[in-house]
Amino acid sequence: MGEATRIRVQSQAPYDVVIGADLLEQLPALVGDEVHRVAVIHPQALVATALAVRESLAAVGYDTHLVEVPNAEDAKTAEVAAVCWKLLGQAGLTRSDAVVGVGGGATTDLAGFVAATFLRGIRVVHVPTTLLGMVDAAVGGKTGINTEEGKNLVGAFHEPAAVLCDLVHLATLGRDDLVSGLAEVVKCGFIADPRILELVEEGPNECADPTSARCREVIERAVQVKADVVGLDLYEATTRSGPLGREALNYGHTLGHAIERAEGYSWRHGDAVAVGMTYAAELARLAGRLDETTAGRHRTVLQAVGLPTSYAGAGWPTLHAAMKVDKKARGDMLRFVVLDGLAQPSILAAPDPDLMTAAFATLAP
Numbered sequence: 001m002g003e004a005t006r007i008r009v010q011s012q013a014p015y016d017v018v019i020g021a022d023l024l025e026q027l028p029a030l031v032g033d034e035v036h037r038v039a040v041i042h043p044q045a046l047v048a049t050a051l052a053v054r055e056s057l058a059a060v061g062y063d064t065h066l067v068e069v070p071n072a073e074d075a076k077t078a079e080v081a082a083v084c085w086k087l088l089g090q091a092g093l094t095r096s097d098a099v100v101g102v103g104g105g106a107t108t109d110l111a112g113f114v115a116a117t118f119l120r121g122i123r124v125v126h127v128p129t130t131l132l133g134m135v136d137a138a139v140g141g142k143t144g145i146n147t148e149e150g151k152n153l154v155g156a157f158h159e160p161a162a163v164l165c166d167l168v169h170l171a172t173l174g175r176d177d178l179v180s181g182l183a184e185v186v187k188c189g190f191i192a193d194p195r196i197l198e199l200v201e202e203g204p205n206e207c208a209d210p211t212s213a214r215c216r217e218v219i220e221r222a223v224q225v226k227a228d229v230v231g232l233d234l235y236e237a238t239t240r241s242g243p244l245g246r247e248a249l250n251y252g253h254t255l256g257h258a259i260e261r262a263e264g265y266s267w268r269h270g271d272a273v274a275v276g277m278t279y280a281a282e283l284a285r286l287a288g289r290l291d292e293t294t295a296g297r298h299r300t301v302l303q304a305v306g307l308p309t310s311y312a313g314a315g316w317p318t319l320h321a322a323m324k325v326d327k328k329a330r331g332d333m334l335r336f337v338v339l340d341g342l343a344q345p346s347i348l349a350a351p352d353p354d355l356m357t358a359a360f361a362t363l364a365p
Contacts, residue, residue: 003020004018004019004020004023004026005018005019005020005220006018006019007019007220007223007224007227008227009139009140009159009227009230009231010227010231011141011159011230011231011234012159012234013159013161015159015160015161015162015163016030016162016163017139017162017163017165017223017227018030018162018163018164018165019134019165019167019216019219019220019223020165020166020167021166021167021168022166022168023164023165023166024052024053024056024164024166025056026164027053027056027057027100027125027127027164028056028057028060028062030125030161030162030164031057031062031098031100031123031125031161031162032098032123032161034096035062035096035097035098035123036062036063036094036096036097037062037063037064037065037091037092037093037094037097037098038057038062038063038064038065038097038098038099038100039064039065039066039067039084039087039088039091039093039097039098039099039100040053040054040057040064040065040066040067040099040100040102041067041069041084041099041100041101041102041103041107041110041111041114042066042067042068042069042101042102042103042107043068043069043070043071043072043075043103043104043106043107044068044069044070044071045071045103046102046103046129047068049102049129049169050066050068050102051066053100053102053127054066057100063091065087065091067084067087067088069083069084069107069110072104072106072265073106073146073265075106075107075110076106076109076110076144076145076146076152077145077146078145078147078154080110080145081110081113081114081117081145084110084114084118085114085117085118088114088118089118093118093119093122094119094122095119095120095121095122096122097122097123098115098122098123098124098125098161099111099114099115099118099122099123099124099125100124100125100126100127101115101124101125101126101127101128101138102127102129103127103128103129103130103133104128104129104130104132104133104137105128105130105132105133105136105137105138105269106137107133108126108128108133108137108138109137109142109143109144109145109152109155110143110145111124111126111143112124112126112141112142112143112158112160113143113144113145113154113155113156113158115143115158116143116156116157116158117156121158123161124158124160124161125160125161125162125163125164126138126139126160126162126163126164127163127164127166128163128165128169129166129169129170129172130169130170130173130177130181131170131173131177131178131180131181131182131184131185131210131219132177132180132181132183132184132269132270133181134163134165134181134219134223135181135184135185135188135219135222135223135226136184136222136226136249138160138163138165139160139163139223139226139227139230140159140226140230140234140246140249141157141158141159141160141230141234142155142157143155143156143157143158144156146265149325150257150261150322150325151257151260151261151265152257153325157234157235159234165219165223167210167216167219170210170215171210171211173210175208175306176268177268178208178210179208179270179305179306179307180268180269180270180271180307181270182200182207182208182218182270182305182307183252183269183270183271183273183274183277183302183307184222184270184273185200185207185218185219185221185222186200186274186277186301186302186305186307187249187251187252187273187277188221188222188225188226189221189222189301190251190277190298190339190342190343191225191248191249191251191337191339191343191345192225192228192229192248192343192345193221193222193224193225193343194342194343195221196218196221196222196225197297197301199214199217199218199221200218200301200304200305201300201301201304202214204304204305204306207305208305208306226249229245229246229248229249230246232245232246233245233246233247234246244337244345244346244347247337247347248337248345250337251277251280251337251338251339251345252273252274252275252276252277252278252279252280252337253273253276253337254276254280254323254334254335254336254337255272255275255276255279255280255319255323256269256272256273256274256275256276256277257272257276257322257323258319258320258322258323259272259275259276259311259313259314259319260272261322262313262314262318262319262322263313263314270307271307271308274302274307274308274309275308275309275310275311275363277298277302278298278299278302278309278310278362278363279359279360279362279363280336280337280338280339281294281295281298281338281339282295282359282362282363283336283338283348283351283355283356283359284338284339284340284348286355286358286359287338287348287351287352287355289338289339289340289346289348290338290339290340290341291341294339294341294342309363310363310364310365311363311365312364312365316357316360319360320356333349333350334349334350334351334356335347335348335349335350336348336349336351
């Protein structure tokens with residue numbers, strides 16, 4: 001077992017994010033001694049990983065049950081959640097038992113939502129197996145499922161008891177999935193920790209190599225950014241009169257989620273967010289909020305790791321309509337997280353329609 005890094009999330013119910021390689025033996029301690037039964041929610045693609053998790057837990061006495069769900073975003077539906085509730089009930093889980101979510105961000109989103117709603121809330125530990133899951137979805141307590149009207153429109157805040165980021169899982173990912181996860185890493189660089197951007201610019205290929213020290217450092221830095229933000233603003237409730245709180249983590253997500261929906265969730269989340277950040281930077285530049293150099297840096301950093309910064313899919317009217325039902329909107333008013341400078345996130349509310357259209361035009365290939 002390699003040396004692990006522990007990052008403490010100092011929120012209402014503090015917990016650790018454990019980062020390192022070959023960490024599976026630490027999972028039972030994170031689940032907790034008071035737990036008797038554990039439901040391991042996992043996607044179809046990770047049966048072997050789920051079996052290893054079950055063996056690890058069963059070896060120390062947990063009554064462990066596997067709950068298989070569809071892969072990726074197909075798992076994030078009310079119908080799949082209902083199946084999970086049924087299986088947890090059949091397994092006899094009580095309020096002192098636990099769910100372990102094993103998989104990418106979609107699976108941990110679902111597992112967290114199931115744990116939040118079953119018996120009005122039971123313990124959940126996440127074992128993210130993708131870069132996106134490690135730096136974003138599994139940390140912070142946001143859970144959710146999708147509806148036909150949009151992404152993550154149904155959900156709950158339910159903090160995990162722990163998050164176990166075993167970097168060995170990243171070696172099983174294709175390069176496209178690793179690169180997609182880097183979008184959320186780069187986002188943390190723009191909103192809070194510019195050193196992340198420097199590390200990417202100095203060694204973009206290493207950042208996409210899960211065995212490299214540089215990749216581990218940007219992961220740890222991104223997790224630290226999220227831990228710091230969540231610790232101060234768990235429920236995204238910071239007033240607009242003060243520094244932007246958790247809402248800053250939505251940078252690039254307003255247009256990103258609209259692209260995902262318009263493309264039938266066939267786009268990787270990180271790819272959509274990369275385009276969304278490029279759009280937000282151009283929107284802020286046109287609004288006179290962001291300097292041209294920092295706006296242009298979005299394209300160079302994202303392109304350096306192979307992320308898209310252009311879009312030629314759905315038209316602006318379709319995307320604009322999708323953004324209006326995004327959970328970040330307020331009534332009929334669109335709200336974009338933008339930058340007033342590097343690591344200076346803020347809100348641009350109800351931007352001029354002509355500015356939005358002009359910013360979208362800059363995304364043309």
